[in-house]
Amino acid sequence: MATREQRLRSKAVARRLAGESPEAIARSLGRSRQWVARWVRRYDPADSDWAKERSCAPRQVANRTPGDVEAQVLAVRARLEANPWAQVGAEAIAWELEKLGARAPTTRTIERILKRAGVVRHSRRERPLAKGVPYPAPACRGVGDLHQADLVGPRHLDGGEPFIALNMVDIAAHAGGIEITPDEREATICGALVALWERRGVPQRLQLDNGKPFILGGGTLGEVVRVCLHQGTTPVFIPQGEPWRNGVVEHFNDTFDKRFFRSERFASREALSTRAQEFERFHNENHRYRATGRRTPVEVVGEAALRAPTSVAELPAGWPGRGKVEFIRFIRSDRKLKLLRRQLTMPDELVYRYVTATLDLSIPSAEGNLLVHRDGELIARSQLSINLR
Numbered sequence: 001m002a003t004r005e006q007r008l009r010s011k012a013v014a015r016r017l018a019g020e021s022p023e024a025i026a027r028s029l030g031r032s033r034q035w036v037a038r039w040v041r042r043y044d045p046a047d048s049d050w051a052k053e054r055s056c057a058p059r060q061v062a063n064r065t066p067g068d069v070e071a072q073v074l075a076v077r078a079r080l081e082a083n084p085w086a087q088v089g090a091e092a093i094a095w096e097l098e099k100l101g102a103r104a105p106t107t108r109t110i111e112r113i114l115k116r117a118g119v120v121r122h123s124r125r126e127r128p129l130a131k132g133v134p135y136p137a138p139a140c141r142g143v144g145d146l147h148q149a150d151l152v153g154p155r156h157l158d159g160g161e162p163f164i165a166l167n168m169v170d171i172a173a174h175a176g177g178i179e180i181t182p183d184e185r186e187a188t189i190c191g192a193l194v195a196l197w198e199r200r201g202v203p204q205r206l207q208l209d210n211g212k213p214f215i216l217g218g219g220t221l222g223e224v225v226r227v228c229l230h231q232g233t234t235p236v237f238i239p240q241g242e243p244w245r246n247g248v249v250e251h252f253n254d255t256f257d258k259r260f261f262r263s264e265r266f267a268s269r270e271a272l273s274t275r276a277q278e279f280e281r282f283h284n285e286n287h288r289y290r291a292t293g294r295r296t297p298v299e300v301v302g303e304a305a306l307r308a309p310t311s312v313a314e315l316p317a318g319w320p321g322r323g324k325v326e327f328i329r330f331i332r333s334d335r336k337l338k339l340l341r342r343q344l345t346m347p348d349e350l351v352y353r354y355v356t357a358t359l360d361l362s363i364p365s366a367e368g369n370l371l372v373h374r375d376g377e378l379i380a381r382s383q384l385s386i387n388l389r
Contacts, residue, residue, distance in 0.1 A: 002051070005053075006051040006052060008029060008031075009039045009042075009051040010051055011029075012025050012029060012031070012035075012036050012039055012040075013039055013040055013043045016036065016040050022036045022037060022040075039051070069105060070113050070116075070117075072097065072102060073093055073097070073105070073110055073113045073114070074113065074114075074117055074119070076093050076096045076097060076100075077093055077114065077119060079096075080092060080093065080096065084259055084260075084263035084264075085259050085260065085263070085279055085282050085283070085286075086259075086286065087286070087287050087288065090107040090108075090110040090111045090114070092288060093110050094106075094107055094110060094294075133352065133353065133354065134353075134354065134375065135245075135328075135354050136328055136354055136355070136356045136373075136374075136375070137245075138205050138207060138236050138326075140171045140172055141172070142172050142304070143170060143172045143173050143175075143201075143300065143301050143304040143306075144170065144172075144201050144202075144203050144204060144304065144306060144307065145171070145172060145203065145204050145205065146170075146171045146172070146203060146204065146205045146206075146207060146236075147168050147169065147170055147171065147200070147203040147205070147206050147207065148168065148169050148171060148206075148207045148208075148246050148248050148249035149166065149167065149168040149169075149193070149196075149206060149207070149208055149249060150166075150167055150168075150208075150209065150246055150249045150250065150253060151164055151165070151166055151167075151184060151189075151211075152164070152165040152167060152253050152256065152257070153165055153184070154183075154184070155261075157266055157267075157268065157269065157272065158265065158266075158267075161268065161269055162182065162183070163180050163181065163182060163269050163272060164180070164181045164182070164183060164184045164188075164189075165178055165179070165180055165181075165256065165276070166178070166179045166181060166189060166192045166193065166196065167249055167252055167253055167256060168193075168196050168200065168249065169248050169249045169252050170200055170201075170203070170297070170301075171248055172300065173292065173297045173300035173301045174248070174287070174289045174291065174292055174297050174300070175200055175284050175297035175298070175300070175301055176252045176255075176256075176280060176283050176284060176297070177196040177199055177200050177280060178256065178276040178277070178279065178280050179192035179193075179195050179196055179273075179276075180269060180272050180273040180276050182269060184212065184213055185213065186213045186222050186223035186224065187223065187312075189213050189224055190223055190224055190227045190312050191312055193224065193227065193228075194227070194231075194309045194310075194311060194312055197231070197308075197309040198308065198309060199280075200306070201304075201306025201307050201308070202231050202232065202233055202306075202307040202308070202309045203233055204233065204234065205233065205234045205235075205236050205326075206228055206233050206234070206235050206236065207236045207237075207238060207245075207246060208224075208235060208236070208237055208238070208246075209237070209238055209243060209246060210237055210238070210240050214235070214237070215237070215340070220340070221325065221340070225325060226319055226320075227312060227315065229319070229320050229323035229325070229361070230310070230315045230316060230320055230323075231309055231310060231315075232307075232323075234323070234324045234325065234326060235325050235326070236326045236327075236328065237325075237326065237327045237328065237339075238328055239328050239329055239330050239354070240329075240338075242330075245328070255283070255287075256279070259279075260275075260276070260279045283297070284296065284297040284298050285297075285298050319361070320361065321361065321362065322361055322362040323361045323362070324358050324359065324360050324361070325358070325359040325361075326356055326357070326358050326359075327339045327356070327357045327358075327359070328354060328355070328356055328357075329354070329355055329357060330352075330353075330354050331346050331350045331351055331352065331353055331354075331355060332351070332352070333351055333352070335347075335348065335350070335351060337355065337357060337372065339357060339384075340384070342384065344370070344382050344384075346372065346380055347379065347380060349379070350372075350374065350379065350380070353374055354374075355372050355373065355374050355379075355380075356372070356373045356374075357370055357371070357372050357373075358370070358371045358372075358373065359384060365383050365384065365385050366383065368381040368382060368383055369383065369384055370382045370383065370384040
């Protein structure tokens with residue numbers, strides 16, 4: 001059955017064949033003169049479908065990927081998907097094709113092949129960063145410069161047995177580490193942290209959020225901070241309410257959850273810990289990231305000299321007389337720098353800016369032990385008395 005538009009086209013052609021001008025037809029039908037001319041050209045009395053719309057798509061795609069290449073891409077994708085621990089994206093597929101000796105299409109081409117086949121996983125939406133406000137992210141030039149750490153849990157195994165996962169990532173290498181613990185007490189997490197550093201090395205900086213057990217009750221530096229300082233590591237606390245600043249370890253948490261924890265059942269916390277170590281090794285030996293030039297974490301680390309930690313039992317008692325703790329904070333219109341349940345008034349020039357507030361343990365409080373920097377420049381100095389446990 002002809003549509004209204006098709007009937008309109010037939011009427012326009014009939015009027016034109018009867019000798020009426022294109023201008024008059026176009027004016028009465030509310031169309032352009034070019035529209036009338038196009039359908040007069042399309043008119044074919046031998047074709048009953050001449051008035052139907054035609055596809056504008058080319059009949060042949062000049063650069064279409066050959067069918068055998070598409071089939072190979074999809075076969076590699078299916079093989080990777082059979083292993084719940086493996087990456088299955090375009091870059092992982094390209095690497096697998098290269099290992100097979102095949103010439104891999106570009107990652108954009110692989111993505112289009114996967115989309116046409118309907119096997120694309122929806123990527124996680126990243127939270128947009130504020131525009132125009134520079135963020136003082138800690139420098140990371142090589143392996144061991146910066147680790148990010150975060151806690152996952154508490155979770156429970158079948159039967160109600162609880163566990164906590166302390167996850168950590170070396171930012172330069174994307175090398176992940178997992179320690180399964182029964183709880184999140186300070187002593188437990190400190191032991192897990194040192195265990196991770198025995199495998200990944202002690203970093204120059206360790207980036208953390210502002211929750212327990214890193215900061216206790218919002219106003220006291222916890223035992224984890226003391227252990228970091230004795231190991232020669234500077235703890236860095238991200239801005240409150242901005243968990244995406246720890247984005248690399250947050251992504252690793254997501255990988256841990258979806259690729260590992262939800263992929264199988266665990267009879268006990270000990271069994272979970274054993275498998276977590278196996279997943280850690282698989283990740284570091286096989287996962288490839290664009291940020292590392294498609295190299296695995298093991299390949300990036302290579303022969304880098306990793307700094308070995310001192311066991312918690314061998315660390316000196318009390319707090320060290322030197323070392324630094326960094327807090328990245330955003331100064332709002334009230335001009336308050338808020339940290340450890342204290343509020344310090346900042347200069348007007350810092351409103352709506354990020355700053356790095358460095359607590360220097362080697363400086364007495366009375367001499368101004370809190371140094372506030374913006375863009376590497378010291379712009380404020382203040383006293384900060386803190387509770388050290």
